[in-house]
Amino acid sequence: MASLYNLSTYLPYLNSLNQPNLTSAVGIAATQTPATAGATTPATNATTTTPTATSTASQTDDRVRIAHLDGYSPSGGKYPGIQAPLEQTKGFMFPYTPTIQISQDVDYGVMSMTHSNTDYHYFNRSPNATISISGKFTVQNQYEGQYAIGCIQFLRTVSKMNFGQADANAGLPPPILALSGHGTYMFNKVRVFVKTHSYTYDESMDLVNVKVGSGNVRLPALFTLSVSLTTQPTPNMMRTQFNLDQYRSGALLANGGWL
Helix, strand or coil: CCCCCCCCHHHHHHCCCCCCCCCCCCCCCCCCCCCCCCCCCCCCCCCCCCCCCCHHHHHHCCCEEEEEECCCCCCCCCCCEEEEEHHHHEECCCCCEEEEECCCCCCCEHHHEECCCCCCEEEEEEECCCEEEEEECCCCCCCHHHHHHHHHHHHHHHHCCCCCCCCCCCCCCCCCCCECCCCCCCEEEEEEEEEEEEECCCCCEEEEEEECCHHHHHHHHEEEEEEEEEEEHHHHHHHCCCHHHHHHHHHHHHCCCCC
C-alpha cells in the first residue's frame, strides 16, 4: 500500500486549481466524480481528469499560503504527522482562490478646545494591519481530506504556545508565520501571527470519512475555513529597515516582509 501522505498523484491536480481552464464553479473539473459520503478509498480518476496548468502558473506560484518562517525548526519538524501533506505545498495553501479583506487603521488623538466649534486631531500611530482570509475546501476524495485536516491541524497548532513539564521549550509563544500570495507587491512573505480561525460543520452537508494515519476523521464535503492574521514586523526591522521613501516606491515591499 502506498504511503498515506504520498501526494504524487494529487499534487498535479492541486497545483492546477485556480487556473482559468477549470470548468466548474468551485474549481474542480466538471467531469471529476465526487466522493460519496462515508467513502474510505481515494477517487480513481483524480489524475485522469486533472486540468492542465497554464505555462504562466508553472513559472510563478502566487497562490495564497501561510507557512513557517525559513529559520523555524522545531524538534518534530515543521509539518509532522497529519500535517505532512503541507510539506509538499510548502505550507498551508488555500486550494481555491480565497476572499481576503485587509484592514489598516490610523490612530489619531483629539485635542478638545474649550469654546471651540471643532476638535483638533494629532497623529498618534499606525497600528498593525489585520488580514482576514476565507477560503473553500472540498473533500471529494481521500487526498483532499488528508490535506484539509492537515491545514486544520496547522492552524490549531500555531494558535498554541509550548507548555507542560515534558516540553523543553515551555513558555515559547506561538510562532510568527509568513503570508505569501498575489505577487511581489501584495503578500511577499509578510510576517504575521494567527489571531483567530474558524470552520463550520454545516448540518446540510454530507460528511466524508477520511483515513488519517491509524485513525480517521469525518469532514464536510464542502466547507469554508476562515483565518484572521495580524502583521508583526520586528522592532529591528522597523528601526533599521523602514524608510518611507523606499516604502512609497515599493522597493521595501519587493524585499519581502512588509505590507
